[in-house]
Structure formats: structure tokens, C-alpha cells
Amino acid sequence: MNLEIITPDKTIYNGDADLVQLPGIDGSFEILNNHAPMISALSAGKIKVKKPSGEEFFEVKGGVIEVLKNKILVLAE
């Protein structure tokens, strides 16, 4: 699935991911392949991106996430 993390200043991640862990307002959650369409708000925390080549972490202060047809869009701050 395709993941895009955008901040007002720049795009910090654009590529494939196997698993994304996100800090939701009501607690951390994970998104796997073929997730149902979803819109959710994020709180401050770490985004974990798991891909075949390893793991990556991104610090965010909050944001919104949209999942649609295996495309994940994170608007972070």
C-alpha cells in the first residue's frame, strides 16, 4: 500500500509500506494492507512505518489521516 506523509513545509514520506502505526486521538492504532476507507484525527506522537527494508519513525504534533483504496494520506504537523 502507498503511504504519503505531508507537513505544511514538505513531504516527509512518500512510498510503500507494509504496516503503519499511528497515534490516534483515542489511542494508537495500526493500518495494514486493504484497510477499509477511514478518516481519523491524530494526536502528538510517533508514526511507525514498517516496510520490507526496515522501520522508520516520524515525530508528529497532530494531524489527520485518510485511508482510501490502499492509499494512506497523513497530513501531519
Added chain:
Amino acid sequence: MANLKEVRTRISSVKSTMQITSAMKMVAASKLRRAQNAIVTMRPYASKLQEIMQNLSASLEGSSDGVFGADRGSNKVLIIPISSNRGLCGAFNANVMKETVSAIEGEYKQQYEDGNVDIFCIGNKTADLLKSRSYVAKQVNHEIFDDLTFDNVVAIAEDLMQKFSEGKYDKVILVYNQFKNAATQILIKEQLLPLSEPKPAEEDISLQSDYIFEPGKQEILDELVPKTIKIQLYKAILDSFASEHGARMTAMHQATDNANELLKELKLTYNKARQAAITNEILEIVGGAEALNA
């Protein structure tokens, strides 16, 4: 024939002016590059946010934009012209001023006569220009361009949102130059508050209504609406900032070209005057020698 010394002085003054304009052009170009970068990286964020807002509002039955979407007519209007702090950038600031004046005298004439139109200038120049037309800005913010960060813009946006929710203003209008490319700016007048209803996207209507909302639609909307407003203001200011440098670069480029042209003409005049002086001198010498021979 023009005086030699006079022409020489003019040449040197034009030359030094040219140096200044070409230096300003260079500075504007480098600042433009940075400002342009900022706006270009910002745009995808703004458009994606807009997209999510559209999807969200498409799946919401009825409008529930909350406090910031409340359309209370346009009794008390705040106009925010975004301009620059410095001049020498062509018609950049004048355009913003003209659009502001036309909004005051056209659309909001009635409200203005009732004293219900306030002007909040971002950037000095429009405030000065408006003052010369006897429109007094209620508030001027010029510090923002010294340190243009998202956080500083958020502070302004929050202040505006508070004033709006308190009912001090029913409508907030932005007037600014949108950055198209270095040579072209598009003058834009858009409504910041109340939040205009986003048009639902046409495709995938069926899919959109299937969204899962975590934690809930209202919570997400509460999160998204203020963010959208902040982003809109931030984008407008960034756009204006990039446009300013673009406009200045173009204006200074023109000025340098003009100076070059002028210099060419002056040099021609100078050489003509010099030749005439030499010819005169020779004539005098020849005339003198002739007189001695006779």
C-alpha cells in the same frame, strides 16, 4: 551640444542606480527561490486537506461546520489585504490596494457607511496606500514577514477565529496576490470566514460514504475546520510573499534594462560632445596657425 561634464555626471549616476537595481534583482531572485519553495511544498498539503474536507462533508448529512461555518450575512466585515513591507516591486501593492478599495466601495459600501467595515493590513505598504486614500486600517501587522513561520500565522488565525466566533465580525475577506510564476501574480479575493461550503467531489460518492470515522465525525470536523482556516491563511501569506519577490525581481529587471538603455544613449551623447569639442579645438589651432602664416 550638451556639456561634457554634465553628461559624465549623468552617466555615473545612472551607472550607480543600475548597480543598485541589479543588486536588488539578485537579492529578490534568491529570496524568491526560498519563498517559492515554501509555497510549492505547501500547496499539496492544502489541496489534500481540501480533499479530505470534501470527502468528509460529502459523507455528512446536512451541514455542520460549527461556529466557523455560521453564515450570519455580511453586516460586520473585516478585509485583510496582504501586501509587502517594502516597495519597489511594481504594481504589486497598488493592485492589492485597488482591489480592497473596490471591495469597500462596491460590495460593502453600505456596511462601510455604517462603520462596519474594518481593515486589517498584513504588510505596511497597503496600509500606507490606503491611508493616502483616507481609508484607515484598524490594525497593521508587519512583523510577520520578519519571521514567516506556520506558528506565527497560526497566532493571527486564532485571533481572527476568536473574533469571528465572538460575533465581532460576520465575514473575513482576504485580498492577496497568488503566486503563479516569477512574472505573473494573480490577484485573489477570497473568503476566509465563514468557511465556505466545500463542493462535494463528483467521483466515488458511493465509496466516500463508507468511511470509518475515528473517533467520530464531529471530533474530526472540530479538528479539521480550524486547521483548514489556518492553512488557508498561511497559504495566502506564503503566496503573497512569493509573489512579492517575484514582482520585485521583475520590476528590478525592467529597471536594470531601462538603465542600460539610458546608459547607451548617454554614452552616444557623450561621445558626440567629445568629438565636437575635439573638432572645435582642431579648428581653433588650424585657424590660429593660419592667422600666424598670413
